[in-house]
Amino acid sequence: MEQKPIKPTHSIKINELIKFSEKTIKITKGNYLFQEGMTAEGLYIIISGKVQISKITSDGQELTFRICSQDDIVGEAILFSYSSRYLLTAKVIEDGEVALIRKDILEDELFKNSSLAFEFMKWMSDQYRKTQTKFRDLILHGKKGALFSTLIRMTNSYGVQQRNGILIDLPITNQELANFCGTSRESVNRALSELKKDGILSTNKGKITIHNLQYLKDEICCEDCPAIYCNIE
Structure with missing residues (x-):
């Protein structure tokens, strides 16, 4: 849905x-x-x-x-x-x-x-x-935590529920993800490769599907803020 x-x-x-x-x-x-x-x-x-x-x-x-x-x-x-x-x-x-x-x-x-x-x-x-919560995630959880936080926010803004997870229905490049996290494209490449290897997410035609959203939340001790604040819009 x-x-x-x-x-x-x-x-x-x-x-x-x-x-x-x-x-x-x-x-x-x-x-x-x-x-x-x-x-x-x-x-x-x-x-x-x-x-x-x-x-x-x-x-x-x-x-x-x-x-x-x-x-x-x-x-x-x-x-x-x-x-x-x-x-x-x-x-x-x-x-x-x-x-x-x-x-x-x-x-x-x-x-x-x-x-x-x-x-x-x-x-x-x-x-x-x-804006405060975004900077909090970046400062407290580092570059990888900022990526996880960004992916969670994207599921709230552009997430479409699929059988195998949540599709982020927004084409986005690794460089654009890096810009959200204040880090390099190479760092995002490595982090995404690890997440793919562990089955946490997959990519297809520039779009990301999150298979295990709870893993991302657990890694940054997500406080489950209301989606009205936890988004990229």
Whole structure:
């Protein structure tokens, strides 16, 4: 049975936010919605497609934070900030469309609409909590633990139950996995080879099937956080 997509906070009325948008923009795989350091136009609501949010470290290494899809909001860190530049990079990984909402317009609406402001604050709190748990896993459990944590999160976001396990219905390369874990592709290659050898997972056409999810959870002493926080969206 296919799992329903997990969204950060269901209470935000996306349609209510979209009505404040200045325009909609077609996005194409491989292009950037914005890059770190660029002057910020505003924030974006994803109507369709997928966008990867990441940061490039000082040594050139890419660290991926999340993959955003329909109804997700990106670029939110610019709100109520003195900085007019984006802090992260948003790369399009699947063609689609986004709506642009100017920073000043949304800030004005949040000041005037206490109900919308409250829901937006809850959504921001969810994002902060999710980021905290990702860094916790990386710091406490090392590179291999970060990989296990990422795989668990992916089953919550894109998992489809199969007879032999949970298919992560998202094509992803070992380098992209490494970017989520803050490690090298070679380290991910070795870890995945061990997991395949032990029958914990298998791969087919760029997609991973987890055969023993409990093993991954046990290895990182998983606290079974709600899936609304334990995901990559």
